[in-house]
Amino acid sequence: MRDNRRRLVVIGNGMAGARAVEEILARGGAKQFRITMFGDEPYGNYNRIMLSHVLSGDEDDDAIFLNPLSWYRDNGITLHAGVRAKRIDRFTKNVFSSDGRVTPYNTLIIATGSRSHMPPMKGLYTPGGSVKQGIFGFRTIDDTRKMLAYAQHEQHRHAVVIGGGLLGLEAASGLRRYGLEVDVVHSGGHLMSAQMGPDGGAVLRRSVQALGIGVYTGSRTTAVLGTDKVAAVRLRDRSDIECDMVVMAADIRPNVDLAVLSGLPVERAIVVDDSLRVQDEDDIYAVGECVQHRGQVYGLVAPLWEQAAVLANHVTGADTSAAYHGSRTATKLKVAGIEVASMGLQGPELETDEQIVFSEPSRGVFKSIVVRDNKMVGATLLGDSRKVAFLTQAFDRGLPLPEERLGLMFDLGTPGQEVGVAELDDDAQVCSTETGTKTHILGFLEQIPVGEGRAFAVDGKQVAVFRLRNHTLRAVSAVCPHRGGPLADGTIDGQVVMCPLHQHAFDLATGCSTTGAGALQSYRVRLDREQNLVLETVPV
Structure with a gap:
C-alpha cells in the first residue's frame, strides 16, 4: 500500500530536535508525516544538562537518556544516528548526508544546536593536525566519558578549565571529585559574568575557592604547552600553570555551518520568524540553540521547549496563529554545589531604577534585586534561594511589588519560601486524590x-x-x-x-x-x- 504521507526531515537529534518531533507527534503528526532524523552522535536523545552530573559521578551516563533508540522505532521514525547532514539543496528539496545518502523532504527542520568553541591560541593541535592529547571540550556524552577516563588515570593530577561560566565551574567541580588539583582561568573580570555582576562574582569566587579550586580572573590563555600531550598552559599576564589536562569551556557557538553552506540566512545564528520558519523559506524551520529570533539567541532549555511547541503547531497545521514572541529567561541551578538564581538585569540601567543588595561573603550569600516602575526587572541570588519561587513568578508576570523592598529577600510580610505570587491573586488550586494501597x-x-x-x-x-x-x-x-x-x-x-x-x-x-x-x-x-x-x- 502506497504511503501518501509527506516527508518530514529533522537535522539534529538533540534536545531541541527531539522535542520538536515529540510536539509534532502529540498533534497527530505521525498520520501526516514520514519522519526521518539525522544525528551526529550514534545514540538516542539525552539530557545534555545532566552531563555535569555524569562527570561528577552523581549519575550514570545511561540514566540521562530521554529518548532511547527504541522510542524512534516505536514511533515509526527513521533515525540515522551517527550520520551528519552535509548540505541542503533548497531547490530540489534534498538533504545530502555523510554516508552518501540523498534524502528528499517536503518539510525540513534544522536543530543543529551548538558546539564547544576552541578559542584561538597556540598549541591546541599536534603537527599532524589532531587535537593535542589531554585537551577536551565539554559538550557531548563522549566528551564526558573521555574526560572521566583521563581524569582517573593515576599519573594525571592537575587540570585547568578555561572558562569561568556555568559550564566551566561544573567541569571544575566534577574533576575535583577525582582528587585532581583544578584551576579555572577566566578572561572576564569575575566568575559567571553572563549571569551576575562583579559583587556577586566576588562572593562566588570565595565560595569556589573554598572548594579547593583555584581561580584566575582577568586572565587569557595564550597557549597550551607540550609536544604531543598537555604539559602546561601559558597565560598572557601570569606565570605558566603546569597541568595534565585542559578543558575548553569558555564559549559555545551555534552550529550554523550547514545553514551557511546551504545559502540560508545566518547572522549570529539562523534567522527565523515568529513561527520558527527560516527567513524567506516556506518549508524550512529551525529550532533551538542554532536559531536567532528577533536578534536573540537562547541557550537555555525553557525557550527551546516554547519554540518547539510553536513550530509543531505550524508544521502540523494545528494552530497556524501560534507565535513565538521570545522568552524571559530565568535560571535556577547549582553550580559546583552552590545555589545560583539569575533573571533579567544584573544591575540598574536607568537613573530611576532601584537596587536592593544584601551580601554576606562569609556564608557565600549574595542577593541583588533591580526594580523599575514598581516591577522587578532583574535579580541575582547566590547561596540562598529560599525566595526564588516568589521572585521568579514576580519577574515572569510583572506583578506589583510590596512597598517593603526587604520583603523581596526576606520573609517580612511577603510570601515565604513555600508560597508563590499566584496565591496572592486568588488563583484556584486543584488537587487530585485516589484510594488503594501498595x-x-x-x-x-x-x-x-x-x-x-x-x-x-x-x-x-x-x-x-x-x-x-x-x-x-x-x-x-x-x-x-x-x-x-x-x-x-x-x-x-x-x-x-x-x-x-x-x-x-x-x-x-x-x-x-x-x-x-x-x-x-x-x-x-x-x-x-x-x-x-x-x-x-x-x-x-
Missing part, C-alpha cells in the same frame, strides 16, 4: 542528598522523592503537567518544588500547583527500620 522499597535514604530529589520508576510511572532540609520526605509525580519538565531536577524552596523548565511551582505536600498548572499526584513516603525509602503508590 508499597515499594526504593532503596537507602542516603541516595538522595538533603535538599534534593530523585526520580524512581514505580509501576510504570515516574515518581519524584524529595528529602527536605527539615528532614521530612515528600513524593509526587515526577513529570510536570505543563510541558513534561523533570521535577526531580527542580528547585526546592521549603515545601515547594519549581520545575526547571518554566518555573511552575507545586506544593510537595498536596501536589497542588501555585502557578496555575495542573496538579500532581502526591504519594506517602516513609522510612523503614533499615532506613529504606518505602513508597505507597496510592496518592494521598
Whole structure:
C-alpha cells in the first residue's frame, strides 16, 4: 500500500530536535508525516544538562537518556544516528548526508544546536593536525566519558578549565571529585559574568575557592604547552600553570555551518520568524540553540521547549496563529554545589531604577534585586534561594511589588519560601486524590542528598522523592503537567518544588500547583527500620 504521507526531515537529534518531533507527534503528526532524523552522535536523545552530573559521578551516563533508540522505532521514525547532514539543496528539496545518502523532504527542520568553541591560541593541535592529547571540550556524552577516563588515570593530577561560566565551574567541580588539583582561568573580570555582576562574582569566587579550586580572573590563555600531550598552559599576564589536562569551556557557538553552506540566512545564528520558519523559506524551520529570533539567541532549555511547541503547531497545521514572541529567561541551578538564581538585569540601567543588595561573603550569600516602575526587572541570588519561587513568578508576570523592598529577600510580610505570587491573586488550586494501597522499597535514604530529589520508576510511572532540609520526605509525580519538565531536577524552596523548565511551582505536600498548572499526584513516603525509602503508590 502506497504511503501518501509527506516527508518530514529533522537535522539534529538533540534536545531541541527531539522535542520538536515529540510536539509534532502529540498533534497527530505521525498520520501526516514520514519522519526521518539525522544525528551526529550514534545514540538516542539525552539530557545534555545532566552531563555535569555524569562527570561528577552523581549519575550514570545511561540514566540521562530521554529518548532511547527504541522510542524512534516505536514511533515509526527513521533515525540515522551517527550520520551528519552535509548540505541542503533548497531547490530540489534534498538533504545530502555523510554516508552518501540523498534524502528528499517536503518539510525540513534544522536543530543543529551548538558546539564547544576552541578559542584561538597556540598549541591546541599536534603537527599532524589532531587535537593535542589531554585537551577536551565539554559538550557531548563522549566528551564526558573521555574526560572521566583521563581524569582517573593515576599519573594525571592537575587540570585547568578555561572558562569561568556555568559550564566551566561544573567541569571544575566534577574533576575535583577525582582528587585532581583544578584551576579555572577566566578572561572576564569575575566568575559567571553572563549571569551576575562583579559583587556577586566576588562572593562566588570565595565560595569556589573554598572548594579547593583555584581561580584566575582577568586572565587569557595564550597557549597550551607540550609536544604531543598537555604539559602546561601559558597565560598572557601570569606565570605558566603546569597541568595534565585542559578543558575548553569558555564559549559555545551555534552550529550554523550547514545553514551557511546551504545559502540560508545566518547572522549570529539562523534567522527565523515568529513561527520558527527560516527567513524567506516556506518549508524550512529551525529550532533551538542554532536559531536567532528577533536578534536573540537562547541557550537555555525553557525557550527551546516554547519554540518547539510553536513550530509543531505550524508544521502540523494545528494552530497556524501560534507565535513565538521570545522568552524571559530565568535560571535556577547549582553550580559546583552552590545555589545560583539569575533573571533579567544584573544591575540598574536607568537613573530611576532601584537596587536592593544584601551580601554576606562569609556564608557565600549574595542577593541583588533591580526594580523599575514598581516591577522587578532583574535579580541575582547566590547561596540562598529560599525566595526564588516568589521572585521568579514576580519577574515572569510583572506583578506589583510590596512597598517593603526587604520583603523581596526576606520573609517580612511577603510570601515565604513555600508560597508563590499566584496565591496572592486568588488563583484556584486543584488537587487530585485516589484510594488503594501498595508499597515499594526504593532503596537507602542516603541516595538522595538533603535538599534534593530523585526520580524512581514505580509501576510504570515516574515518581519524584524529595528529602527536605527539615528532614521530612515528600513524593509526587515526577513529570510536570505543563510541558513534561523533570521535577526531580527542580528547585526546592521549603515545601515547594519549581520545575526547571518554566518555573511552575507545586506544593510537595498536596501536589497542588501555585502557578496555575495542573496538579500532581502526591504519594506517602516513609522510612523503614533499615532506613529504606518505602513508597505507597496510592496518592494521598
